[in-house]
Amino acid sequence: MKVTVDQVKxxxxxxxxxxxxxxxxxxxxxxxxxxxxxxxPAEFADDVRHAAAMCPAMAIQIEE
Structure with a gap:
């Protein structure tokens, strides 16, 4: 999993x-x-996916 964020959004x-x-x-x-x-790490994957889904600005992107 690779996570990126858009601080502008x-x-x-x-x-x-x-x-x-x-x-x-x-x-x-x-x-x-x-x-x-x-x-x-893999143990945080579900938490990261949930954080991305809950982001009201859709500022979190995930590559699996």
């Missing part, structure tokens, strides 16, 4: 961090997504 809702905090974080100054691991 991100609206800082924080759903990604709530669902996959080991893979995503947010900038302190504006809450925009920070990708911590573009190739997360």
């Amino acid at each position: 991100c609206i800082a809702a924080g759903h990604c961090v709530m669902h996959a905090g080991a893979v995503f974080d947010q900038r302190d100054e504006d809450g925009i997504v920070i990708l911590l691991d573009e190739n997360p």
Whole structure:
């Protein structure tokens, strides 16, 4: 799995961090997504998929 984020699309809702905090974080100054691991371990795959599905801005892309 390869994960990418589009910080321009991100609206800082924080759903990604709530669902996959080991893979995503947010900038302190504006809450925009920070990708911590573009190739997360398999045990986080379901959480990352859920975070991408819940993103209101559709700013998370996943390549399987």
